[in-house]
Amino acid sequence: MSTVSSRLRPCGGPRKPLPAAYAKARATRLKESKSQDGIRKQIVRWANWGVENTGQIGYDKKGPRLEALGSPGHLPLVTDCSAFATLCYNWAGAPNPNEAGPYDGKHLTYTGTMLKH
Numbered sequence: 865m866s867t868v869s870s871r872l873r874p875c876g877g878p879r880k881p882l883p884a885a886y887a888k889a890r891a892t893r894l895k896e897s898k899s900q901d902g903i904r905k906q907i908v909r910w911a912n913w914g915v916e917n918t919g920q921i922g923y924d925k926k927g928p929r930l931e932a933l934g935s936p937g938h939l940p941l942v943t944d945c946s947a948f949a950t951l952c953y954n955w956a957g958a959p960n961p962n963e964a965g966p967y968d969g970k971h972l973t974y975t976g977t978m979l980k981h
Contacts, residue, residue, distance in 0.1 A: 906956030930969035
C-alpha cells in the first residue's frame, strides 16, 4: 500500500531557508510540542486517513468545517482544505497551525492564517 507522502515529489528545486520570522515561530512551536518527527508522523498518518476515508469526507467552505476538533477520526466529515489540515494537526496533538494558543473552531481559519502564523 502506498501512502500519499510516498507519492509526493519535491517541488521547486532546492529547499530555501525560512524567513527569520517564520523560523522563530517554528522554533517556538517545536519547544511547545512533542518531538518534531513524532508530531510530523502523526500529522501524515491523519492525512493518509483522510485519503482512505475520502468517500465519507465532503467539501464545504462555509459550514462548520472544524466541528471535529478534539474528535479524532470523526466521520462523516464536512470540511475544506485548510480546515482538514488543521484537523490533522489537532488530532496529531500538534500546536495550532493558524494562531498562537488553543484551537478554536469559532476563530477565522484559512490558508492565509496558516501562512501568517
